[in-house]
Amino acid sequence: MKIEFKNVSFKYQSDFDVIKDLSFVINTGEMTSIIGPNGSGKSTITKLIMGLLVPNSGSIYINDVLVTEENILNIRKNMGIIFQNPDNQFVGVTVKDDIAFGLENKCIERNEMFELINKYSTLVRMNDFLDSNPENLSGGQKQRVAIAGVLAMETETIIFDEATSMLDPIGVEEINKTLKMLKKEASKTIISITHNIEEILYSDNVLVIDDGQIVAQGKPIEILSNIELLNKVGLDTIESVKLINMLEENNHKEIIEELWKLTFNM
Amino acid sequence: MNKMAFGQFYNSNSLIHKIDSRIKIIFTILFMISIFLVPTNNFILMGSLFVFTFFIVLLTKVPLNKYLKSLKQIVFLLVFAFSFQMFFRNEGTVIFSYNLNFTWINITISIILLILYILFNKYLPLKLLILVLLAILIIYILGIPMNANVINNNPVVIRIYKEGIISGSFIILRVLTLIIFTTILTLTTKPTDLNNGIESLLSPLELLHIKTSIFAMMISIALRFIPTLFLEADKILKAQASRGVDFNEGSLREKIKQIISLLVPMFIVSFKRADELAVAMEARGYVPGEKRTKINLMKLKFSDILWLILFIIVLVGLIILRVLI
Numbered sequence: 060m061k062i063e064f065k066n067v068s069f070k071y072q073s074d075f076d077v078i079k080d081l082s083f084v085i086n087t088g089e090m091t092s093i094i095g096p097n098g099s100g101k102s103t104i105t106k107l108i109m110g111l112l113v114p115n116s117g118s119i120y121i122n123d124v125l126v127t128e129e130n131i132l133n134i135r136k137n138m139g140i141i142f143q144n145p146d147n148q149f150v151g152v153t154v155k156d157d158i159a160f161g162l163e164n165k166c167i168e169r170n171e172m173f174e175l176i177n178k179y180s181t182l183v184r185m186n187d188f189l190d191s192n193p194e195n196l197s198g199g200q201k202q203r204v205a206i207a208g209v210l211a212m213e214t215e216t217i218i219f220d221e222a223t224s225m226l227d228p229i230g231v232e233e234i235n236k237t238l239k240m241l242k243k244e245a246s247k248t249i250i251s252i253t254h255n256i257e258e259i260l261y262s263d264n265v266l267v268i269d270d271g272q273i274v275a276q277g278k279p280i281e282i283l284s285n286i287e288l289l290n291k292v293g294l295d296t297i298e299s300v301k302l303i304n305m306l307e308e309n310n311h312k313e314i315i316e317e318l319w320k321l322t323f324n325m
Numbered sequence: 326m327n328k329m330a331f332g333q334f335y336n337s338n339s340l341i342h343k344i345d346s347r348i349k350i351i352f353t354i355l356f357m358i359s360i361f362l363v364p365t366n367n368f369i370l371m372g373s374l375f376v377f378t379f380f381i382v383l384l385t386k387v388p389l390n391k392y393l394k395s396l397k398q399i400v401f402l403l404v405f406a407f408s409f410q411m412f413f414r415n416e417g418t419v420i421f422s423y424n425l426n427f428t429w430i431n432i433t434i435s436i437i438l439l440i441l442y443i444l445f446n447k448y449l450p451l452k453l454l455i456l457v458l459l460a461i462l463i464i465y466i467l468g469i470p471m472n473a474n475v476i477n478n479n480p481v482v483i484r485i486y487k488e489g490i491i492s493g494s495f496i497i498l499r500v501l502t503l504i505i506f507t508t509i510l511t512l513t514t515k516p517t518d519l520n521n522g523i524e525s526l527l528s529p530l531e532l533l534h535i536k537t538s539i540f541a542m543m544i545s546i547a548l549r550f551i552p553t554l555f556l557e558a559d560k561i562l563k564a565q566a567s568r569g570v571d572f573n574e575g576s577l578r579e580k581i582k583q584i585i586s587l588l589v590p591m592f593i594v595s596f597k598r599a600d601e602l603a604v605a606m607e608a609r610g611y612v613p614g615e616k617r618t619k620i621n622l623m624k625l626k627f628s629d630i631l632w633l634i635l636f637i638i639v640l641v642g643l644i645i646l647r648v649l650i
């Protein structure tokens with residue numbers, strides 16, 4: 060699915076624009092990471108893509124078709140999003156009901172629903188929990204259910220909005236695996252908002268957002284090796300950036316070069 | 326508070342658990358109507374319905390103390406209804422009468438007893454039992470005729486009529502049967518099934534362009550989030566307890582302050598949740614009132630129909646009896 064923003068601006072009830080004259084293109088089958096400090100507008104961008112928010116000016120094209128109020132419901136059927144908080148997107152009373160929720164909305168036949176639920180709950184290894192209630196699941200498990208719920212809808216595009224930020228390292232690792240598998244085998248268009256270095260390295264493109272604007276765009280290695288840029292937009296929270304900053308302070312140039320080579324297998 | 330779940334569903338594999346939730350809802354309503362069709366003070370009929378209810382209770386394979394638990398909540402109501410019938414009836418055959426003398430001696434002794442009770446309340450074992458004994462003792466003391474400075478010239482006479490006891494008992498039997506029967510429904514039906522049943526039963530209203538599916542979605546979301554909100558409240562309470570707030574002690578004013586300190590964060594959290602949930606639902610293609618398929622299909626079994634017929638027979642039988650009597 061090709062996603063194109065043309066001079067999009069957006070503001071909430073307040074006076075100032077949260078998204079400022081933003082233009083970019085995401086091509087079919089690509090995986091794009093969006094990085095940027097808290098409050099820079101990343102979540103707002105994903106909601107604009109999903110048509111959950113409408114731009115104040117500018118236009119959004121999906122597969123070269125201008126998104127309007129009339130066609131958004133149909134376009135949205137081809138997109139899915141996983142949010143940050145696993146609790147607030149769990150609609151069903153049980154895991155099975157929750158995965159079914161999107162399928163019910165798509166008016167999918169009951170038999171087919173069961174097949175899809177089986178297939179995707181197995182994929183995220185939640186097939187033994189189909190009758191469990193969300194209160195009895197861990198955050199990572201709930202997040203995997205959310206992923207299964209979106210995967211089961213078999214959309215062309217999947218957006219991850221900091222889907223791993225509330226999980227423990229094991230949970231993050233599991234979701235990363237699923238993501239890699241999706242990219243490799245399902246050739247979906249994936250957009251991931253993340254500060255996880257592994258995920259960023261795995262993507263085809265990186266967009267760096269600051270204050271509602273794109274400040275840099277490129278291959279992961281180009282972006283990640285631009286320490287100045289990352290420091291400027293306050294992304295020194297990324298682990299490797301921290302390490303490099305520390306080494307640089309002590310003038311360990313050679314070590315840094317070696318580290319970069321190791322990290323990126325150059 | 327961890328195990329707090331909405332409703333009181335008790336999982337078991339009984340005959341009653343397997344009945345279609347719609348049928349259970351319908352026959353509960355039919356049975357409630359039947360209960361109210363029993364002519365007043367007809368103990369034989371009411372007793373039969375009670376025994377019938379008890380028989381179904383045994384079929385549910387739910388431990389009896391689960392039923393007792395739900396009855397515990399209405400003990401006060403029962404006592405109140407019974408006393409009301411007993412004391413406020415003033416015609417018929419007197420089976421018992423009692424004079425209450427409000428002279429200053431009776432009153433002083435009673436008050437001293439009360440004060441003693443309040444003073445030593447903290448050290449007493451079996452408080453409730455002692456309170457009941459105290460009440461009986463005070464009634465007894467007030468019953469002793471004293472030749473003293475009279476506050477009220479004539480003793481107040483309390484008369485208990487046979488009819489009062491009879492109708493009091495009848496009402497208790499009626500309410501007990503009613504409560505136990507509705508408890509059967511909530512104990513043997515999963516909240517989701519109950520919700521789906523209600524939705525399915527209301528669905529003819531869709532023909533009148535009333536969006537019952539939205540209503541059902543609201544109930545379903547409530548069912549989903551009530552346990553979460555309880556957990557949240559628990560968390561906030563613990564956080565505040567760790568900051569030294571004690572929810573059991575303190576004056577009324579402090580208590581109100583403490584409750585507000587719980588409610589405000591609860592509201593903020595709930596609104597944030599509701600907001601994010603609404604977005605998540607929309608993102609997954611939910612459009613309120615739009616046609617959607619359902620994963621939880623309900624299918625009537627032959628045995629369900631038999632159950633329904635059984636309750637229709639009970640109801641029709643009572644209607645015929647009412648016409649005849």
Ligand SMILES: Nc1ncnc2c1ncn2[C@@H]1O[C@H](COP(=O)(O)OP(=O)(O)O)[C@@H](O)[C@H]1O
Pocket residue numbers: 071072077095096097098099100101102103104
């Ligand atoms: N529902 C909302 N109403 C008003 N302002 C909002 C809302 N959501 C986000 N904002 C504001 O918009 C800006 C961008 O937020 P967001 O897109 O969530 O950033 P990010 O996801 O990069 O952290 C922030 O300043 C935030 O306070």
Ligand SMILES: [Mg+2]
Pocket residue numbers: 101102103220221
């Ligand atoms: Mg965000």
